[in-house]
Every structure is written in C-alpha cells, then in structure tokens.
Amino acid sequence: MGLLSYFKSKSTSGSASLAKERLQILVAHDRAGRDAPSYLPQLQRDILKVLRKYVAVEPGAVNVNLEHDEHHEVLELNIVLPEGERSTG
Amino acid sequence: MSRIIVVTSGKGGVGKTTTAAALAMGLAERGFRSVVIDFDVGLRNLDLIMGCERRVVYDFINVIHGEARLNQALIKDKRNENLFILPASQTRDKEALTKEGVGKVLTDLSEDFDYIVCDSPAGIELGATMAMYYADDAFVVTNPEVSSVRDSDRMIGILSSKSQRAEEDREPIREYLLLTRYSPERVERGEMLSVEDVQDILSLDLIGVIPESQAVLNASNSGVPVIMDGESTAGQAYSDVVARYLGEQLPHRFLEIEKKGLLGRLFGG
Numbered sequence: 124m125g126l127l128s129y130f131k132s133k134s135t136s137g138s139a140s141l142a143k144e145r146l147q148i149l150v151a152h153d154r155a156g157r158d159a160p161s162y163l164p165q166l167q168r169d170i171l172k173v174l175r176k177y178v179a180v181e182p183g184a185v186n187v188n189l190e191h192d193e194h195h196e197v198l199e200l201n202i203v204l205p206e207g208e209r210s211t212g
Numbered sequence: 213m214s215r216i217i218v219v220t221s222g223k224g225g226v227g228k229t230t231t232a233a234a235l236a237m238g239l240a241e242r243g244f245r246s247v248v249i250d251f252d253v254g255l256r257n258l259d260l261i262m263g264c265e266r267r268v269v270y271d272f273i274n275v276i277h278g279e280a281r282l283n284q285a286l287i288k289d290k291r292n293e294n295l296f297i298l299p300a301s302q303t304r305d306k307e308a309l310t311k312e313g314v315g316k317v318l319t320d321l322s323e324d325f326d327y328i329v330c331d332s333p334a335g336i337e338l339g340a341t342m343a344m345y346y347a348d349d350a351f352v353v354t355n356p357e358v359s360s361v362r363d364s365d366r367m368i369g370i371l372s373s374k375s376q377r378a379e380e381d382r383e384p385i386r387e388y389l390l391l392t393r394y395s396p397e398r399v400e401r402g403e404m405l406s407v408e409d410v411q412d413i414l415s416l417d418l419i420g421v422i423p424e425s426q427a428v429l430n431a432s433n434s435g436v437p438v439i440m441d442g443e444s445t446a447g448q449a450y451s452d453v454v455a456r457y458l459g460e461q462l463p464h465r466f467l468e469i470e471k472k473g474l475l476g477r478l479f480g481g
Contacts (some may be wrong), residue, residue: 136403142358143409150413153220157369 159189170200180205214322217329218347218385220371222363224334226355227392229472230428231336231450232331233261234439240295241439244326247286249317250300251343252333253309259299262289263435273301276313282320290412291440296325306339314342336370346376349386349457352416355393356405361413364389368414388419395424407467413418420453422446423466 167187174180186201218243219232229250236248247374249272250258259265264287270280275298289295298317321328332343344350350371354364371385378385391410398404407421422428427444431437439454441447445466453463 137404139405141400141407142405143413146358146361146405146413151361153362153365154369203234 155189158191163187163189170202174202178204215282215327215349216318216322216347217327217349218284218332218344219329219352219353219436220332220340221334221360222249222336222340222367223355226301226322226353226360227316227428228334228353229258229261229331230432230438231351231353231390231392231422232329233437234450235457236297236327237255237289237292237437238427238439239327239329239458240289242454242458243294244410245294245324245337245431246329247296247298247321247325249343250331251309252331253304253306253338254302255333255424256300256302257360258297258331258403259287260435262297262333262437263342263433264289264297264299265435268299271299271301272317273308274303275317276308276310282317294370306333306337306342306431310386311342311345315346319389333390334466336366341370343372347371347385348377349388351374351388351419352414353390354414356391356395356410357397358405361405361410367415368416373430377452383387388417388457389414389416390419390422392422393424394421394466395440395464396467398468418464419456420449421464421467422449422453436472437441476479 167185169179170187171182171185174185180202184203184205188199188201190197190199217235219228219235221228232248235247239246248258250256251272252258253273256271259268267287271283272284274280275285285298287297289297289298297319298458318328326340330343330347333339350373352367354360368387371387375385377383389411391407394407394476395404407418411418425438425444425446427441427446428438431441438444438446439450442451445480449466452465455462
C-alpha cells in the first residue's frame with residue numbers, strides 16, 4: 124500500500140467500463156430477438172428444408188437475421204455450403 | 213380522471229416498494245388524492261414500509277372476490293389525509309389477480325383518486341404484468357448494476373407490448389428511469405455504472421437519481437416513507453422526483469461526491 128498503489132488505482136479503469144460493454148452487447152441482442160417478426164424461425168426452417176433437397180447442408184447452416192436501419196430493414200440470409208459441393212454440381 | 217402509475221423493475225430488491233411509498237406520499241403531500249396498491253400477492257410488504265401493518269383487515273384480493281367493499285379494504289394514512297393504502301393478500305396466491313378484477317378495482321378507485329400508484333412485485337409473471345397492464349406511466353427502478361439494468365430493459369419491452377395501451381394501439385405508457393442506490397464515490401473509482409452509462413444503455417427519460425443512503429433503511433425500520441425525511445439526501449431526491457413528475461424542471465442532485473470540509477474530514481462523516 125502507499126503512494127504507489129494510490130496512483131495505480133487511479134490509472135487503471137475499474138470494472139464499470141467492462142460492465143457497460145457487456146450490457147450494450149447483451150441488450151442489443153435481447154432487443155433484436157424481441158423485435159424480430161415471429162415468422163423468422165419458421166422461415167429459417169423452410170429455407171433449410173428446401174435447400175436440403177439439393178445440397179446436404181448442416182442443420183445450422185442457414186442463418187436468418189433481420190436488421191433495422193433508420194429508413195429500412197435488411198433481411199440477411201447466410202448459408203454455409205459444405206466443402207466440395209461445387210464439384211458434384 | 214386519475215392517472216395510473218406502475219413502479220416496476222423486473223429484478224427484486226432494487227427499491228420498488230420504497231419508491232412506490234415515497235411517490236404516493238409525495239403526491240399526497242402536494243394535495244393530490246393518492247392511493248398505493250400492493251400487487252405482491254402472497255408476499256405483502258408495502259404495509260410495513262407504510263407503517264400500517266397492524267391495521268390491515270381486508271385486502272386487494274378480498275375486494276376482487278367481492279368479499280369486502282373497497283372502502284373497507286382501503287387503509288387511511290394517519291399522517292396524510294390524502295393518502296390511502298390497499299394492501300395485498302398474505303395468504304392467497306397471485307393467480308387470484310384477474311385482468312377483469314384488477315380493472316374493476318382500478319376503475320372504481322379512479323372515481324375518487326387523482327393518482328393510483330401500483331407497486332409491482334419482482335419478476336415478469338402475473339403479479340408484475342397485472343400491475344403494469346392498466347398503467348399510464350411507468351417508473352422503471354434500476355440499480356447501477358448489470359443484472360438490474362438487463363432486467364429493466366426486459367421490462368421496458370414488456371411495457372411496450374403487453375399493456376392495455378399497447379393492445380388497444382393507444383399512446384404508449386410514459387416510461388421514466390429512476391436510478392436508485394447510486395454511489396458517486398464508486399462511480400468516480402470506476403467501480404459502478406454511471407448515470408450516463410445506464411442512460412446510454414436503456415435510453416429512457418431520467419426522472420431522478422436516489423443516492424445510496426442510510427436513511428432508506430431507517431425509514432423502512434420505522435415504517436415512514438423516506439420522502440418524509442427531508443434532512444436525508446434520499447428524501448430530498450425523492451421530493452425532486454415527485455416535482456419533476458408533476459412537470460417542474462429541476463437539476464439532478466447528489467450525482468457528485470460530497471466535498472467534506474476540513475472539520476468534516478477531521479471528525480468523520
């Protein structure tokens with residue numbers, strides 16, 4: 124203890140900034156889930172079903188995400204194809 | 213026409229009942245006829261905080277079930293003639309709260325009162341959703357701490373989607389952020405989320421900041437709403453909250469560390 128630790132405690136930021144960072148991520152994620160239209164999970168399942176008629180994709184390969192902007196909404200669809208599918212055509 | 217206020221939070225132990233008691237007393241002190249209702253069926257505590265625990269005869273659930281008339285269950289505050297308390301039942305469970313039953317009681321109360329303050333239980337189950345369903349205004353009580361802030365955000369979502377106003381597509385509930393148990397010393401040391409941090413995350417109108425204060429425990433020990441302790445920082449902060457709610461423009465106090473004078477430093481706080 125003493126002078127040195129006094130200066131040290133002033134210079135290092137406390138845990139509050141970490142708390143804020145974690146909360147911002149968490150709250151954004153919670154809100155995205157809350158505001159998402161209810162058809163999104165069904166849409167995700169349907170796309171996967173259709174896709175699997177043609178390609179042997181993993182169950183988690185389809186990712187549907189809805190993003191809000193000030194003026195418009197973007198429906199983002201992300202599909203991961205398995206390795207080597209291209210050659211089978 | 214009366215205004216229905218819900219005091220809510222999601223998380224328990226953040227100061228909902230303390231706030232509901234202070235708010236109802238503060239409005240009564242300003243001459244408004246006020247009633248404060250305990251929605252925590254099975255775990256009633258508002259009566260203790262208000263200091264009328266020995267005068268409870270009938271309760272909210274008795275009125276809903278038609279076992280007592282409203283004026284038999286209402287407890288008149290001994291300190292302020294404008295203030296009444298409607299206690300929760302200690303023996304029933306919260307399923308006794310029905311949307312129709314609660315709505316009927318609130319409609320009857322609104323004929324007699326200017327303000328109806330609903331003290332919500334913790335959680336997001338029936339008691340809490342019933343307390344907010346008919347609200348016009350909501351006080352979201354939050355501690356500067358991660359789980360409380362997260363739960364408050366959850367509650368904000370519920371307020372905007374599951375209330376009568378939302379269902380009927382009317383003007384949404386007016387939501388206010390009330391930060392409680394705030395410690396400027398710990399904020400300065402970077403150990404506690406600041407007012408600005410919490411506002412950044414929740415983006416709500418800030419109605420007040422209640423500093424951490426021994427006076428709150430003293431008040432609940434003696435069954436006197438803390439707003440009546442005008443000497444205390446918490447009491448003064450609650451008075452400011454009531455004034456702001458009624459439309460006065462007041463700066464936020466007690467956000468900075470109290471500077472102790474030389475004498476204060478020598479002899480301690």
